[in-house]
Each structure stands twice: as C-alpha cells, then as structure tokens.
Amino acid sequence: MHEILTIQLGQRANYLATHFWNLQESYFTYNGEDDSPVDHDVHFRPGIGADGGETFTPRTLIYDLKGAFGTLRKHNALYELSEDSTPGQGLWDGKEIVHKLAPIAASDYQKSLDEGTAPQPLSSETVRFWSDYNRVFYHPRSIVQLNDYELNSKIMPFEDWTIGEDLFNDIDKEHDLLDRDVRPFVEECDQLRALQLFTGSDDAWGGFAARYIDRLVDEYGKKAVLVWALEDGKRVHQTTRLKRDMNKARSLHAISPQSTLYTPILDPPTRVPPSLHLNPHSEWYSSALVSVAMESVTLPTRLRPYQDFESLLAGDDSTHKIFELQCSILSSKASAESQSAIQAKQSNRGEVFGTEPSKAESKFDLDFTYDGYSSDKSHIYNQLQVLRGVDPDEKDEPSSGEDIGITRRKRLYNSEPMFHRFHTSLQFPILGSFPNTMFASPNSEQKINVLAALSASSRTAEKIKGMETAASRVIGVDERENLVNGLGEIRESYETGWMSDSDFDDE
Numbered sequence: 001m002h003e004i005l006t007i008q009l010g011q012r013a014n015y016l017a018t019h020f021w022n023l024q025e026s027y028f029t030y031n032g033e034d035d036s037p038v039d040h041d042v043h044f045r046p047g048i049g050a051d052g053g054e055t056f057t058p059r060t061l062i063y064d065l066k067g068a069f070g071t072l073r074k075h076n077a078l079y080e081l082s083e084d085s086t087p088g089q090g091l092w093d094g095k096e097i098v099h100k101l102a103p104i105a106a107s108d109y110q111k112s113l114d115e116g117t118a119p120q121p122l123s124s125e126t127v128r129f130w131s132d133y134n135r136v137f138y139h140p141r142s143i144v145q146l147n148d149y150e151l152n153s154k155i156m157p158f159e160d161w162t163i164g165e166d167l168f169n170d171i172d173k174e175h176d177l178l179d180r181d182v183r184p185f186v187e188e189c190d191q192l193r194a195l196q197l198f199t200g201s202d203d204a205w206g207g208f209a210a211r212y213i214d215r216l217v218d219e220y221g222k223k224a225v226l227v228w229a230l231e232d233g234k235r236v237h238q239t240t241r242l243k244r245d246m247n248k249a250r251s252l253h254a255i256s257p258q259s260t261l262y263t264p265i266l267d268p269p270t271r272v273p274p275s276l277h278l279n280p281h282s283e284w285y286s287s288a289l290v291s292v293a294m295e296s297v298t299l300p301t302r303l304r305p306y307q308d309f310e311s312l313l314a315g316d317d318s319t320h321k322i323f324e325l326q327c328s329i330l331s332s333k334a335s336a337e338s339q340s341a342i343q344a345k346q347s348n349r350g351e352v353f354g355t356e357p358s359k360a361e362s363k364f365d366l367d368f369t370y371d372g373y374s375s376d377k378s379h380i381y382n383q384l385q386v387l388r389g390v391d392p393d394e395k396d397e398p399s400s401g402e403d404i405g406i407t408r409r410k411r412l413y414n415s416e417p418m419f420h421r422f423h424t425s426l427q428f429p430i431l432g433s434f435p436n437t438m439f440a441s442p443n444s445e446q447k448i449n450v451l452a453a454l455s456a457s458s459r460t461a462e463k464i465k466g467m468e469t470a471a472s473r474v475i476g477v478d479e480r481e482n483l484v485n486g487l488g489e490i491r492e493s494y495e496t497g498w499m500s501d502s503d504f505d506d507e
Helices: 012-028 108-115 161-175 176-187 204-219 239-259 283-297 309-314 338-344 404-413 459-474 477-492
Strands: 003-009 042-050 055-056 060-066 145-149 192-199 224-230 261-267 324-330 380-388 418-424 447-457
Touching: 003 012, 003 176, 003 204, 012 060, 012 192, 012 224, 012 283, 042 239, 060 176, 145 161, 145 418, 161 176, 161 204, 161 239, 176 204, 192 204, 204 224, 204 239, 204 404, 239 261, 239 459, 239 477, 261 324, 261 404, 283 324, 283 380, 309 380, 447 459, 459 477
Parallel strands: 003 060, 003 192, 060 145, 192 224, 224 261, 380 418
Antiparallel strands: 042 055, 324 447, 380 447
C-alpha cells in the first residue's frame, strides 16, 4: 500500500477537508456492488472500536481552535464507552462544583444521519460549523483542539503569522507533536507515501503550518509533502488585506521550498461562471466549489492501479513546486462528438494514450489561484490534468508507442511544457452534504463531469513580484531582507528563460 497521512490546520482548511472526506466515504461499495476504482487504504485506516468491532476511519489529524468543532466529539459512537452515572469520589470526599459550557445542539442534518433517516437539504443558514455536514466517524486521536485561542475571538484574534509560529513552538516544546500526534498514525502504515496538509496561509495558521512542516521534513524528509494553502478570497478593508498579503508572502517563502506541491487557493475564487450559483459569504458553499477541483485533481493518488503522481509534479527538473489549481465543469448533455471537441479545445492529446500534446491549456472556467494574473506571455512549465466522466474519442488515440520518459525528455530539450493527463470514468458525485443549488442542472444521478488541472507557470513570477514589492514597503527591517531576497530566489525559477528583466521593472 502507499498511504497518505492528512493534517488539517484551521477553520477554513477543515471546511474543505470535510467535503474531501465526505467524498471519499461516498466511493465505498458494499455487498453486491462492483468494486470501487478508488483504493480506500490510501486515506483510511482499519482499527478496533470500543465494542471490539472493526472500524475504518480517515488517516487524518484535525487541528482547530476552541469552539471550532461544533457538535463533533472526540469520542464518537464507534469509540465511546458507557460512563458510570454515579462515579466514586476516590480520595476526595468534599463537594465538587463542575462548570460546563452549554452543549451545542446537533443540526437536523446530523440528527437524521444518527437516526438513519433521509436528511433534509442543507443551507447556508443551517450550516454553523464544518462538523454540521460531516458524514464520517474519526478516530479520537484525530481530534486535536488548541485551547490557547478561541474561534473568532476579538480579544485574541488568531491572525498574525508569528502568533501561529509561536503557538506551534510552545505546544511542540511541551508535548512533541510528532511523537504525540503524527507517529501513531505513521507507524500503522505499510509504506507511507505522502503527507497532505490543508492549511490557511493568510492568517496565523500559516505560521503554525510552516513550523509543523519544518519538523515533518526533518523527520520524514523522503516523503512527498502536498500543501493546499487556503486564502480568504472575500473583499476586506485595505489594512486587513495588507496584513493577509504579508502572511501569504511569509507562508509561500517558508513552506513552498520544503514542499513537493504548494498550491495557493483563493476561497472563494474571484470570478465564477454564470452557470454556477455561489454564496461567497458561506464557507460551506465556497469550500464545496474548491473541493470539486481539489478532489478531482488528486484522484489519481487514490485510483487503482498505483500512479506515481508525485514524480509527475516534479517534472524533469524538480524546480517548480508552486502550482495553480484550475477546473472546468463539462456538460453531461453533450454528445460524445461535441464532448471531444470540448476536450480538444481545452487540451491536445494527453499522456494517458502514451504521448503528449504540443501545448498545455491555460483557459479554464474556474481559476482558484491567480485570478487577475493572466497574460498572453505566460508560459506553462508543467501541467497535470484529470478528466473525469468523459470518454476520450477513440479515433484521436495516437498509434505511437514511444516511451513516455523519452517523450518528456524531448519536450524538456525543446523547451516545451511537461504535460500529463489522467482519465477516469468516475464522475464527481453531488452529495447530500453539498449545496444542492450550486450546479444548474446535474444529471439524474447527481453527478458531473470535471476537467481539473494543476499548472506550474510563469504567472507565479508575476504574483511573487507583487509580494516582493509590498514586503519591501511594509515588513520591518529585521525581517525584510531575508523575506524579499527569499521571494526573489523563488521567483527566478519561474521566469528564467521566458521573461526579460524589463518585464518586471518596478513602477
């Protein structure tokens, strides 16, 4: 097996990760059904419940602040033991005064799941926490509440990057988080393949993640590190926006060099096609849209047979680690011929048939990373596409049997983009935990066809140049030189050979 351990850091990350786990649970098949094309052992772990029965729970660690877990309990129905209603006093024979916070009432959706009845559709008003639409049971070790800070606190907001950095250092010094939290999950694996992190990058969680990844890389340096760096895409006051921009710059500077994949994600994206309905003020809504692209583009890591997804991210030079997340929703009503035309427009033939296209695609309906940073001069260095639910047109299948490695080396030699396409007939399922009005007209089976992509391109250089300029004006002198120079070194790998210095002259 090639297992992946997931680490979730913060409220925004947990909204997205909850959609991710609900989707993984939906791929399970039961008696009398065909085997699932998804290898569940990649993300789920077997165990034993409190009653001695077998369990199968996500291989994940969920970190969040006090008050952020909603109705989710550390010990759920699989692991809770009946408690003695009249426990003994032990050595203490005095009176006890117990102070408890008022419990949060379970949502109607969760009540229906517990009772085994059909739940009513969710809405932005009924989803208060990410746990309100959660459909899976977690192992008690997966739930890690950080009591030093409270969710949405006005007195001690969890916003500054250095606050997260200091919090991790303090907790790690006291408990050794790798020994306490990570190692028990890793030791269960036959062959740990990668560490996947969902984290905020424009608040204190960016600093927490940076120091966490330092420890992970020191301990598991040969494992791939896949980072989904979430940014608040909503419009805010200029002062708040500037603080978030500096947090993003620090996160990119500290985390991306140590990652196999670092993907900045605007949640919600700036532009949404009119065919989609999005409530940008609901994290449940916006994270659901992000999950369409994120879950689709990582699907090859879970499909049978095993796919070496991480080596394709590295390309042939291993210098481009910052990727853009993009996707298009493909019509399910189109004929096979018109669907092939859509594919031909969005990309030429992919490596799924043993060859590579002459040009990777740069136009998608949804851009979750660098909206506003598009240019005809932009160059794609490496692109991975995942096409799900649409059968490629067989007449376009090339007959060449040339080795893929040779083809990719030729493309590198000719300064052409690296490209790989995965195809699967497995459509994206629209679950009951999903906003049911997001897509105008999903088919009768509530599934959609998706083209998702990860792209490393010269647009990253444009984005980082903007970060450098802002940092040089705002960041204190003690940190400025290290941050600006570090960002400059990262930027150079995304512009060398494709842009002249004149393209980046300061205003």
